[in-house]
Each structure stands twice: as C-alpha cells, then as structure tokens.
Amino acid sequence: MRRDMSFFDEQQSGRIVSRVTSDTDEFANVVTLTLNLASQVLLVVFVAGFLFYRNWKLALIALAMAPVIMAVALAFRKIARSTSTGAQRAMANVNKTIQETMRGISVAKNFRQEAQVYREFDDVNRQAYDVTLRQGYIYSGIFPILLIVSGFGTVAILYFGGRLVVDGSMSAGDWYLFLQVIALFWLPLTSIASFWSQFQQGLSASERVFALIDAAPRVVQIADDELVDFQGEIEFRHVDFAYVEGQPVLQDFSLHIRLGEMVALVGHTGAGKSTLGKLIARFYEFQGGEILLDGKDIRTFDLQSLRRQIGMVPQTPFLFSGTVADNIRYPRQDATDAEVNEAAQRIGGGDWLDVLENGLETQAGEQGRALSMGQRQLVALARLLIQRPRVVVLDEATASVDPLTETQIQEGLDTVLDDRTSIAIAHRLVTVRHADRIVVLDHGRIVEQGTHDALMRSGGQYSELYNTYFRHQSPDYRPPEVDSMAEPAPVPLRARPADFTV
Ligand SMILES: Nc1ncnc2c1ncn2[C@@H]1O[C@H](COP(=O)(O)OP(=O)(O)O)[C@@H](O)[C@H]1O
Ligand SMILES: [Mg+2]
Secondary structure (H helix, E strand, O other), X not given: OOOOHHXXXXXXXHHHHHHHHHHHHHHHHHHHHXXXXXXXXXXXXXXXXXXXXXOHHHHHHHHHHHHHHHHHHHHHHHHHHHHHHHHHHXXXXXXXXHHHHHHOHHHHHHOOOHHHHHHHHHHXXXXXXHHHHHHHHHHHHHHHHHHHHHHHXXXXXXXXXXXXXXXXXXXXXXXXXXXXXXXXXXXXXXXXXXXXXXXXXXXXXXXXXXXXXXXXOOOOOOOOEOOOOOOOOEEEEEEEEEOOOOOEEEEEEEEEEOOOOEEEEEEXXXXXXXXXXXXXXXXXXXXXXXXXXXXXXXXXXXXXXXXXXXXXXXXXXXXXXXXXXXXXXXXXXXXXXXXXXXXXXXXXXXXXXXXXXXXXXXXOOHHHOOOOHHHHHHHHHHHHHHHOOOEEEEEOOOOOOOHHHHHHHHHHHHHHHOOOEEEEEOOOHHHHHHOOEEEEEEOOEEEEEEOHHHHXXXXXXXXXXXXXXXXXXOOOOOOOOXXXXXXXXXXXXXXXXXXXXX
16 A cells, blocks of 8 residues: 555556565464474474483483484475576566456457467466476375485384394383384474474565565655645746656656646646646655745645645546446545435436436446446546635546537536636547646647637647647637549547557
C-alpha cells in the first residue's frame, strides 16, 4: 500500500503475488522449524548427558559421529540453497506468466497467438518442473545419506560396547541401553542436519519478503500537514521529471494554474499530458524543481488529505467487481443511495443507466469488463462527483463515449467544475474550446498557450492541430463543395486519428 507507482512499474505483479503468498508461507515454516529445532536440541543434550553418566568412553564414540553428520549437512546446505532459490524463482515465473496471459487473453485470441502463449507457458512450466524435480532429488537424497552415516555410528557402539562387556568393564544391561537410546540420539541430530536445508529455503524466502516490505518509496513527503481549505491553485516551477533515469519526460517545466481555472492540455501522444496529472496526485516523485499547491510545497502535505482533493478520471478507467453503485460509492463508502443516484443522474441526465440491465445495480464484472469502455468512463465520472475534490484531472475522460453523450456530460460537468480547478486532457473540440486556457505540449515543453481565439490568430502549432484534427468536429464545419464528377474530397473518416493523443 505504501509503495508508489514507480515500484509497480518495475515489479511484475505475478512476482509480487508469489512473494505475498508462497514466500510468506515458507517464512512461516522457518518459525515452526526453529521451535522444533529447540526441542530437538534439548533432547540431544539430555540423552548425551545420560550416556556420559553411564559410560563416558562409549558416549565419546557416539558423540564422535556428530561432527561427521554436521559436515554432511553443511555440504548439503550449499547445494540446497541454490536449488531452492531457483525453484522459487521458477514458480514466481509461472505465476507471472499466467497472470500476464489472463490480462491479455483477448489480445492473444484476436491475434491468434494461443499456440505461442501456450508454448511460452509450457516453457516456464517445464523449467519449474525441472528445477523442482532436482530439488526433490536433492532433498530425498539427504536422509538416506544421513542414515548411512549414523548407521556407522551404531555399528561402532555395537562393536566397542561388545568389547567393553567382554572386558567386564561394562554391564550387558548398559550396552543394551546404549543401543536402545542411541536411536533417540541420532534421530534429532539427523533432523537438525536436514533442517538446515529447509531453514535455508525459508531464509531466502524471508529475504524476498523483507525486500518487498523494506523497499524505500521514492515519493517522500517531508511533512504531513493536512491540506485544509485548499483553493485549487497549482504551480509547476521548473520541474524536472523522468520515469526512467536518463529519459527525461519533463525538463524545466513551469505552468501556473490559477484558482478555478479550466486548463486544457493538448499535444501529441507521449507529449507528457497524463504525466502532469500523475505528478499532482504524487504517484511519482519528480526530480527537480517544485510543485506548489496554494503556494505551498506539495511535499509538505499528508498524502491522504492531498489525494482526497485531487479527482482523477484516468484514460482507462478501472472498475472493481461489484455493482455500478458500489463503484460510484468507492471514494466515500458512507455516501447514501440517494447521493449515488444523484451523482449518476448528473452525468448526461442519467440516460446511460437506461441501457444497463439493472440500472445502478448492474454488475460491473471483473475490472469492469461487463461494461463498455464508454460506460466505464461514465461510472468514473459519477465516482468523481461523489468524491467532490477541489481539483479535477480529466485524462481523455470522454474519449470512449459518443459525441452526443459527451455534450451531455460536458453540460453536467460544467456545473460541477464551475468553481473547481480543472485540467482537461482532451482531443475533442467541445472540451478544448470551453477551456479558459489551452496549453499545447510537445515533448514535455509548453510550445504555446492562450485562449482558443488567441491561439488561432497566432497561427502556431495549435491552429495547425485545429485545422487538421479539430475543425471537422465543429458544428459550423462544412465539407468543401465537391464536383460530383471529380474525385471525392478527402473527408476525414475518423474523428480521432490514431496518432493523436491516447
Ligand atoms: N510508467 C511509465 N514508465 C516509463 N515511461 C513512461 C511511463 N508512463 C509514460 N511514460 C513515458 O512518458 C512519456 C509521456 O507519457 P504520457 O504523459 O503518458 O503522454 P501523453 O501525453 O500521451 O499522456 C512517454 O514518452 C511515455 O513513453
Ligand atoms: Mg495520456
């Protein structure tokens, strides 16, 4: 829960799953083993003491085998450790592969890659099988070896004890006692020796568990002030940011968003639009400069109270399994049914609910898969209304709904956004035109900003974008007159060319 987004970018989720499930299990084993070990050691000490009391010469012979057993176990430890780490890694790989496959199953089917996916799984599975099998051989090997070693010890007791009895320096009864008790002595010793391997396995698992727990978050707050009476002023001051070291996304980026202002960000895919939203929500740590909220360093706020004020509708909204109402209620569990219903009604007049089989009680399915992408966006918007944040970041929040619904949503949003600061990342004319200010980004830099009219007049990159992509979305756009005999004029087929935004 405390790791930031860069951690989840770097770690594959399957690996995290196996750390949380199987590695912790192994770690729990270590605790049980340690307790067992303690009782076994106690047993060995008592038995050894008693044997010395009866006959110290014979007891010394029995004890002489102990270092041999320990040596065998220690030699074994080295091999066991490398195979057990290998086995766990192989299992984690299997988990990871299955998980990734599940996530992309429709893509795999679409491109008819089932055979390839199966081959990949077969590969990692076979590797896991081989490693685990080798581990099994090694582990089953240790016990017989230890039994053989201890067998030599028993033989020694039998032989030397027999001679002592013949000498008359020991009674036959004591000899018999030694032979009986020696089993009690060897058994714990062999199991102590073989514990080593399991112990090692548990230790390497615990190393991985603690690596997960102790990983230092990169997003570090220097204070935990409550963000009270947040007005919604945001300022980026000479911010430098890179997801991956050496690949800067933002360099010396400055942008001042005033109270209640609605800023639209436009620019090509990969320009850094979504990144700005993620930085405001503190999903990632920036490397240089400052981000100020109401003039105060963003690093001084308590993350919880900060994020309560930042509402985000991401590019690909994520819904949890449960009903639509559950998902709308997500930010505020105590929201009443009436509030949930009101929020839903404010999005496009609630028309979208009519299409859903059970209205608000419709099941969203795993990851919201039972709803269309557009419907998921509508749920995400309603969710935002329940959250009631001061700052709203809409990341192409209406990209997957039809233009008519979008207009309705826009009307609903306008009332909501009225007194709030909002950042709309958009590619549709409606949103862009309504903005107080349009900021054109290119490769993490602001190339132009101003109102729609001012930017159109200046004839820069925005007017170019507008003329190529946005103009035909305008209500007063008329396709050029065409001579019916000539080649038809190239009327844009799609409202959204593939290379723009996303
Ligand atoms: N999680 C990530 N890890 C590494 N690089 C990323 C990550 N997310 C985005 N980027 C890179 O950062 C740049 C800006 O991305 P983004 O802000 O999402 O662009 P857009 O303007 O399309 O929203 C892109 O070059 C992208 O490849
Ligand atoms: Mg984006």
